[in-house]
Amino acid sequence: MTPIHVTNATTTSEPVRPLKISKPGRAPVTHNACTVCLPLGVSLAFRGVENAVVILHGSQGCATYIRRYLISHFKEPVDIASSSFTEASAVFGGAQNLKTAIDNVRTGYQPAIIAIGSTCLADTIGEDVSMIVRQYLKEHEGETDLPLFVPLPMPNSRGTHIDGLHQACRAAVEYLSLGPEDEAQAPVESVHEELKAPVGIFPGLVSPADIRYLKELVRDCGLRPVVLPDLSETMEGGLWDRYEPIPKGGTTPTEFAALREALGTVEFSTTVRKDCSAAELLQDRLGTPLLRMPLPVGIAATDLFIGTLTAWSGTEIDHAHQRERDRLIDAYADGHKYLSGLRVAVFGEEDLVLGLSGFLKEVGMEVVIAGTGGRTSQLAAEMQRLYGAGPEILLEDTDFEALREVVAEAQPDMLIGNSKGYSLSRALSIPLVRVGFPIHDRFGAARVQVCGYRGTQMLFDRIVNTVIEERQAESIGYPYM
Ligand code: SF4
Missing domain, CATH: 3.40.50.1980 (Nitrogenase molybdenum iron protein domain)
Structure with missing residues (x-):
């Protein structure tokens, strides 16, 4: 077998020449934006988590717009709940709307996890989704069927859809793998189902087909893939006999637990801020080795990715x-x-x-x-x-x-x-x-x-x-x- 020569795609031997950055004068308004809003990334990230439902705190139009955007790309039904602000909630606050939305989602979907993102309107009036969730938990103390909550108090104005996706993945790891340092909710129990050592893959926004391929690749390197978000089935499943409110698939509780024992993590992003990165969180809290690299397109980048996996597993490429x-x-x-x-x-x-x-x-x-x-x-x-x-x-x-x-x-x-x-x-x-x-x-x-x-x-x-x-x-x- 020909050994792969691993080149480090994160450095170059060529002389560095200065980059000419041209930013043409921008009009005071955006024409046909190159990006979408942060709650879309949040919604997509939790679509890749098993048995999770997203509630967007704000007006119903946001959830509808984001659903339409995702459905048109993936050709799959996408449910996103909304706390449906009215004029009164926009003035006096929407805490009660959010609590009603949580009740409705619990009744209608029976999810294991409810992730709550906020939209522009909720941000503008200063809604604190973490505090509302704490109130809800207090009001429902003693109920045995409460889901796990992941509040995502991320100001929409500060990022794009990809920032939302990264930050949601970090929050998912914090709440579902590690347990938040300042919250009472317990993390899921560790259950070993496979003998292969787990490796965390944070791919960012790639297609379900790419995710299936990445999982195959990691397995063939002798490791157990834990992908977050895992859209491989949830955004491209088979034909249903009847409507499934929460599609099968996504990162499981066992996989979140396995991340705590991961041999390493790979994050396909070198631009995500350290404090928004799930891989950095695992490294900071548990010392998990990490490789951050751009999307592995091309031979050099793929060699780096596979070379790292095989080095971690001590095997050769399949x-x-x-x-x-x-x-x-x-x-x-x-x-x-x-x-x-x-x-x-x-x-x-x-x-x-x-x-x-x-x-x-x-x-x-x-x-x-x-x-x-x-x-x-x-x-x-x-x-x-x-x-x-x-x-x-x-x-x-x-x-x-x-x-x-x-x-x-x-x-x-x-x-x-x-x-x-x-x-x-x-x-x-x-x-x-x-x-x-x-x-x-x-x-x-x-x-x-x-x-x-x-x-x-x-x-x-x-x-x-x-x-x-x-x-x-x-x-x-x-x-x-
Ligand atoms: S109002 Fe804000 S959160 Fe809602 S869809 Fe528009 S940009 Fe996204």
């Missing part, structure tokens, strides 16, 4: 995955003539942009524009740290109007990002390869893979075929490859 790597290198050689030197604009969450940039550099394409609606202010620095050079133009906390201006000027050969780039692609006649979240205008978003050798292979094929399709449209027709 033969089937080694062969996937071999085939990917072969495909790189075959497809190089189509991609070499092509100029690309990439947009999406910071860690997706970082992961894609490493891969595109690996296959000889040039990222000329990188754009994100994210607000961590880490993208430029990470681009430089990881790859030694950034794009000509890098936009942070941006919107599609600003992106359109720079893309129109730079005229890249291709756009790679979510489906919100469609109007840009159509207006400027530049092909768009749909990756990330959301993909609202194509079928199969839940099965789009980019992670590991397998996902990279799929992405590489799509990019090459997009180039061929463009050339075919401009020429007289059918070419032999």
Whole structure:
């Protein structure tokens, strides 16, 4: 078996050249935002936790908007409860609404866990969801069927959907694995079901198909995967005979308990703030080793991921995955003539942009524009740290109007990002390869893979075929490859 040479994707041997960051003058309003709000990330994170229901404290429109957004991407029903503010609650506070919502959710869903996020309106009037939950627990003292509560007092104004997802995962680990230091709720009991040592994977926002692949990969490295959020079944299950209010799947109590004994954790984010990171929390409290890296797209990044797993487990890479790597290198050689030197604009969450940039550099394409609606202010620095050079133009906390201006000027050969780039692609006649979240205008978003050798292979094929399709449209027709 050919040993994998592990390259550290978090450093580069190339000389660092200064990154030119261009931030075109922003209008005082956002036009077609590149990001969604923080409660969406909270809702998605707890959709990946077994037997959990999310209540959004605020107006009903927020829950409806977020449900519509998620359903259109995943093509699965998504229930999100709301405390349904009225005009009176917006003025006098919505504590009673939230308590009624909790009662209704307990009756209607019988969940094991209720996560409570707040929306703009609740934040604006200063609602304290932790305090309301404490009141509720006091009022219901002695009841034996109380669910576990995870209050998420995160101001919506301070982040995007991906910040919400990271912070919700950290809160889930705090409440469901470790037990909060200042709360009375007991953490779940540890139950050993498998002999393999557990490893925590915090993938961020990736597709259910990518999560299934990551679990397979971790198992094949001789370890037991604990993925949070685990959307592999909850956001892409089978056909139901009857409606399931809470779909099967998600990270289980046993898995949360197993995180306490994890050999290590891998978090696919180098931009998440330390105090918002679930992996950092485990390291701080328990000393759990951690690897933080961008999304493992491409050979170097996947080598780093698998190399770390096999080092932790003391095994070698499984033969089937080694062969996937071999085939990917072969495909790189075959497809190089189509991609070499092509100029690309990439947009999406910071860690997706970082992961894609490493891969595109690996296959000889040039990222000329990188754009994100994210607000961590880490993208430029990470681009430089990881790859030694950034794009000509890098936009942070941006919107599609600003992106359109720079893309129109730079005229890249291709756009790679979510489906919100469609109007840009159509207006400027530049092909768009749909990756990330959301993909609202194509079928199969839940099965789009980019992670590991397998996902990279799929992405590489799509990019090459997009180039061929463009050339075919401009020429007289059918070419032999
Ligand atoms: S009002 Fe705020 S929380 Fe509600 S959907 Fe809009 S941005 Fe999200």
